[in-house]
Amino acid sequence: MTLRDRVKETLAAREPTEREAARDLDAVLARARPRRRVRPQWAIAFATAAAVVALYIFFPRPKPPPAEAVHLYVHVSGEPEENALTLDLGTKGSM
Amino acid sequence: MALVVEDATLLARAAAGDDRAFAAIYEAHRRPMFRLAYGILLDADEARDAVQEAFLRLHRAAPSWEPRAAVRTWLHRVVLNHCLSLRQRLVRMIFAPPPERETRDSPETKALAREAVVAVERSLETLPMKQRAVVCLHLEEELDPSEIAPLVGMTPNATRVTLHRALTKLRSDLSIEEKPS
Numbered sequence: 104m105t106l107r108d109r110v111k112e113t114l115a116a117r118e119p120t121e122r123e124a125a126r127d128l129d130a131v132l133a134r135a136r137p138r139r140r141v142r143p144q145w146a147i148a149f150a151t152a153a154a155v156v157a158l159y160i161f162f163p164r165p166k167p168p169p170a171e172a173v174h175l176y177v178h179v180s181g182e183p184e185e186n187a188l189t190l191d192l193g194t195k196g197s198m
Numbered sequence: 199m200a201l202v203v204e205d206a207t208l209l210a211r212a213a214a215g216d217d218r219a220f221a222a223i224y225e226a227h228r229r230p231m232f233r234l235a236y237g238i239l240l241d242a243d244e245a246r247d248a249v250q251e252a253f254l255r256l257h258r259a260a261p262s263w264e265p266r267a268a269v270r271t272w273l274h275r276v277v278l279n280h281c282l283s284l285r286q287r288l289v290r291m292i293f294a295p296p297p298e299r300e301t302r303d304s305p306e307t308k309a310l311a312r313e314a315v316v317a318v319e320r321s322l323e324t325l326p327m328k329q330r331a332v333v334c335l336h337l338e339e340e341l342d343p344s345e346i347a348p349l350v351g352m353t354p355n356a357t358r359v360t361l362h363r364a365l366t367k368l369r370s371d372l373s374i375e376e377k378p379s
Contacts (some may be wrong), residue, residue, distance in 0.1 A: 106365065107199035110337040114233035116311075117242045127250050128224050132217055134255040155350050 215262035220260075224253055227270060229276050230339060237334030238327055240319055244317040252276040274339070274349055278331055279333035282350075291305040325364050332357060333364040 119127065178187035205226075211219035212224035231252055259272075294338050322330055328350060335346045343357040350357065369376065 104374075106368055106372065107337045109314065109318050109321075109372060109374070110237070110368070111233075112311075112333070113315045114237050114320075114334070114338055115229075116315045117245070118229060118232055119242070119246055123246070124228055127228075127246055128221055128253075129226070131250050131253045131257065132220065134254050137308050155354055 202266070206263060206265040206267075209256075209260045209263045209269070213263070214259060223256070223269065226251075227273055228253070230270070231273050233275050234274065234331075234334050235281055237322065237338060238278075240323055240330075240331045248277050248280045251280050271349075274335070278349055282327055282331060313374050317372060318368075321368050324371070325367060328352075329360055331362040332360050333368065336361055336365075371373060 173192045175190040175192065176187065177190070178184070203289040208219040209224050212223065220261070228249060232245055235248040236242060239245050240249065255274065255276050256269065321330045322333075325333065331350055332343075332346055332352075335341045335349065335367060342351075343361055344354045346352075346361070348359040352360065370373075
């Protein structure tokens with residue numbers, strides 16, 4: 104028996120069984136599959152929050168228009184409603 | 199060349215998600231890769247880890263595989279790097295228990311064969327890891343020193359010298375008298 108034969112025989116003697124080899128392949132395939140980095144519900148929640156913030160930044164709530172007049176409603180308690188006064192006071196310039 | 203094409207075709211299918219194609223590549227190459235890893239590490243569990251790591255990397259490399267590249271040579275390189283890397287050797291030194299020298303099944307009828315196996319393992323164990331790698335690539339994979347040299351990062355001449363020393367030591371330990379090849 105040559106040295107090559109003896110070394111080959113030795114290395115072959117320690118080979119994993121078919122079952123072990125199949126398990127190793129399964130482990131390789133399991134590790135090779137792409138991992139889900141983010142759960143979908145978290146991704147949706149994050150996207151929604153980001154969209155709300157973006158809307159708030161780029162489309163701020165419209166401010167109420169500047170007042171152009173003052174309306175006064177004067178009603179003396181105990182008097183009928185028909186006797187109440189309504190005064191509309193115009194303005195010049197901004198209030 | 200036909201094998202290279204076949205491997206490349208199988209890898210392309212594996213990259214597209216075909217696990218059976220990858221299993222075919224695994225089946226074609228797992229034994230030589232295990233023997234190489236075992237010849238260097240002399241520990242069956244660690245050798246299986248090295249083989250798993252090599253095939254995992256192959257799977258990850260599949261989408262960008264160059265069709266003319268040889269899977270076998272590529273796997274040789276990854277297994278060698280894994281077995282000889284300093285980090286792996288440190289991890290083994292710190293955490294690994296001493297390797298078992300008994301065979302998995304030990305019926306008395308196989309006693310002689312087992313002794314022969316253990317004798318070769320003991321002799322391999324006395325060699326530095328790189329010499330083991332060179333000698334396994336030569337004896338098991340039947341590669342020439344010029345083919346081994348790029349795999350182990352040595353010059354062809356240094357590889358010849360290393361191989362000669364290793365073979366002389368093994369022949370001496372195992373009392374094998376044959377002409378050096």
